[in-house]
Amino acid sequence: MAGSNGKQKTVRSMLLSLGVTALAAGSAYLFIPHDDHAPDLKRVDYRVELLTARRAAAYPVAAPQGLPDTWKATSVRYQADRNDRWHLGFQDPEGQYVAVEQSTQDSADFIDDASQGAHATEVTQKIDGRTWTRYTGGRYDALVLKGPKGSTTVVAGTASFDRLTAMAQALTTS
DSSP: OHHHHHHHHHHHHHHHHHHHHHHHHHHHHHHSOOOOSOOOOOOOOOHHHHHHHHHHOSSOOOEEOSOOTTSEEEEEEEETTTTSEEEEEEEOTTSOEEEEEEESSOHHHHHHHHTTSOEEEEEEEEETTEEEEEEEOSSOEEEEEEOGGGOEEEEEESSOHHHHHHHHHHEEOO
16 A cells, blocks of 8 residues: 555646646736737828838829828838839827838739738728729738729738728829
8 A cells, every 4th residue: 555655646746747737827927017008109200201102103193182080090011123112101199000001012912912812702882983892812902993004003011991991981093
């Protein structure tokens, strides 16, 4: 019977160690500050990049005009060496992401990349007399417009279709 007493002590020691570890982890969780809110993103000024893109691109570059200040521009870039690729990212009033993407890249590849793999639906909608196609996906939803001079415009993000539509309505090329 001496052997079974040793096994009981080993199991008891393991359970005590597990309890002490769980207690330490719980205490650390309670006393270490953590914030579940999204970080406050810095607003960027995209005017210079927009002027550059509009001078250089082979198509009319779009940017929103007249959006309320509750829409915050957070990222901008123009890449002439990547098929005149234009990107303008925003945080909408609800904290969701909305991006305007344009390029002369092959439209299927560009749409797949800009929409994070979203797929075309049968749903279209008229916005300012132009027909946009809705795309849905696991990460982003999108509105897609095939435009002049071989360009494609994608308004995509985590925001609702209402917010994507608001961005598309605000787009101007002048």
